[in-house]
Amino acid sequence: MKFALFLGCNIPARLEQYESSARGVLGKLGVGLVDIKEFNCCGYPVRNLDFKTFVLASARNLALAEKKNLDLLSLCKCCYGSLKKVDHLMKEDASLRKEINATLEKEGLKYEGGIEVKHLLSVLYHEVGLGPLKEKIKNSFEGLKIATHYGCHVLRPSQIVQFDNPVAPSIFDQLVEVTGAKSIFWQTKLECCGAPLWGVNDDLSMDLTEKKLTDGKQSGADYLCTACSYCQMQFDTVQKMILAKRGTNHHLPSILYPQLLGLSMGLNREILGLEKNQLPISGIEDFLVFS
């Protein structure tokens, strides 16, 4: 089992703990990762500006992975959504494929649609499987209530992204429960985290984030859990800014899924980068029962 690891722009610059914890967890599970240095932006941030630019940026990544004959593993859900969308377009729309490939040709690249785009969670669920995952769990969480935040671009548009049932998804919850934690039901589970508007319309972005935080808290969650760079930055860095600015009391820290899984697999805290989160999450270790 080997994948080309797609980190995107945010993770190496602002969310190193996501990379290190994901590498740690996947390494233990025997999932091989290949780094392709030439990868570029997935195109997501320029989709507002120009469609072709968006497709070209994404397609170049797909072409690079195809050149190595590797499926692509994305950690970020916005990257995943963009890569999936362009993968779909390049496979279905022959004239667009021809046009984009003509540009890629300049650097000896082309995309013929020979690979698949996967997300960390789908690899863990479908490729590794819950059974083998369970075997690697050393220390279970007990009494820990987690609110899973699915993230929009992995669920919708479901025809394109094909991650899980868009209305009643369960992959993430099952993956959380493998660690012994309980995945709670909360109303706004499938809603947006607010990140796409951060920096564009901060008040609106904060409203939407706060709504989710309030709901999570009221539904009894101890922590939020994410598996996307934007969602995590929104619930971590931006939540910290919201707490400072609005002085509200929603305090509901967010943990990245590989950090949660890594703790129950007994991985080193350094690798999991627990201290690198903006809002402290080390309290979560109190829920661990060491066997």
Add this chain to the structure above:
Amino acid sequence: MFFTISLYIALAIFGVGLLYKVWTWFRYKIDIDTRNISTSARFFAAIKGIIRTLFSPKIFTLLKVFVLDILLQTRILREDFLRWLMHMCIYCGFMLLLLMHALDEVITSVLFPDYFSTINPFMFLRDLFGGMVIMGLAIAVYRRFILKVPRLKTNAMDGYAIIIVAIIIFSGIILEGTKITSYSTYQQMQGDYLELDDEQELRALESYWVKDFGVVSPNLKGPFDTETLAQGKELHEMSCAMCHSRPQWAFTGYGVARIIRPIALGLDRANMPTTIWYIHFLACLIGLAYLPFSKMFHIFASPLSLMANAVMDKKKSDPANIATRQIMELDACTHCGTCTLNCSVGVIFEEIPNFNILPSEKIASIKSLAAGKELSEQELKIIQEGVCLCTNCYRCTVVCPVGINLQDLWFNVKESLLQKGYPEFLSLSPLSYYRGLMKEEVVKDKYQEPLDRAREAIVAECELMKIMKMGDKVLPLTSTDRDFQSGLSLSAQANTFSACFGCVTCTTVCPVVANYENPQEVLGLLPHQIMHSCGLGLRDLAFGSNMLWDCLTCYQCQEHCPQGVCITDILYELKNLAIKQVKEKTSPLMEKTL
């Protein structure tokens, strides 16, 4: 006389240039916050900072950087072995030539009292160092002109640097070659250093030199008999060998000597060695005098940039020093292109041919900005677009071989450009996320302004929106824009909006709409209304609504639409078209300039 005067002129230009450049480091500005720190305040802050650093444990960091990053250039090695080899060849070869050969009177002959440029090891080393530079130049030419690396740009300054070094080295080698063959030089030396009257002896020595030292004589051609040669050798060892090793050791010059042998006499009569000496000498002086104004200035600025960045900290360092460092970094840039080759959005240049997207090219524009050059509105807009088209992934900063903190530079330039008042539509995209995170760094009352301005600029081009804004709910009869209707086809969602039957599900599930008590007041048209206006071909209404720019792209609407209308994708497309329309109307020249 000529030698001394021209040398001093070159040195004077070099010195004045150096001072001028250093002065600009303290005078030019990028950051708005530091606009009011005076040149002298920045100068004294720098002195204070330098002294404080030198007498602190940070000196060890500096030493480490000096050895690893400056002398051994490990940052280039990490990136690419071939480029490291290229740079090491040029830099070591040239430096050693400068110290051993150009400054031989001041350095080499002091260190080695029996120094002569024509004896080994000096003669061999001179050619070895020259050979190294040539090898480096060859790699540079190969990389820039033969290996077609996408998006690696070569500008006039890169060409100049290669050419001036090449002229210096090749003229030196040719000079050496012509001097080896030169009969007049031989005669002159013989006259100066030998007291021989005997014809036979003179013939013997000359024969020996013609045979073994490459001299081309008009009188003697060989073959020579062994006796004469033996006598010549004896005389040579008595009088010449102290200062002359065999010329084969000067392998490049000797190679030239062999090649020019058939025409050597003519060249010598035309006094070629002197002419070439002038070329060699003048090329060196031009290189020296122009150095502070060329990219070769990085010899001074790059080590300083590396050391400054190793010990400076954005949070702790004096803002005056950060401002100075950022200007100095512009001079440290060698235009090597590493940043561009690693840029996350470099590929976008293929679709949007704005040079300012590429980090290595942005630097040139920023230099003009910092120098306070008057730039036109078009030019400023183009630079602004280039600076904003950045995902802030820090890759350029991580890989820069001379340690420039490019990320901070982009951020400061972006903020100062956004204050100039031109709308930037990229600020209405997720590219703004980083700016949101860095909110604290932006002057508080300047944060929101660019965001509002971009929206206003779009609405300003929508006639129907202006009427709506005035409170008039009745719109004039407007004809259907068929081009607009059929133009919505980019993402293969063509015309799905026409399937809309107005059930309002999209608006009902939209979390943005749900956030407001009176959503229409804030958002303008709601999702289902936008779909409807697409159906009616009312482009102004679709483009002018805040809903477009407040869309999260969470795809709830599209997922829930019972008619399969690709609402979110259509909203994306409308945003593309709106930006394109405004750009075409307000900056028709921009596309042309690009």
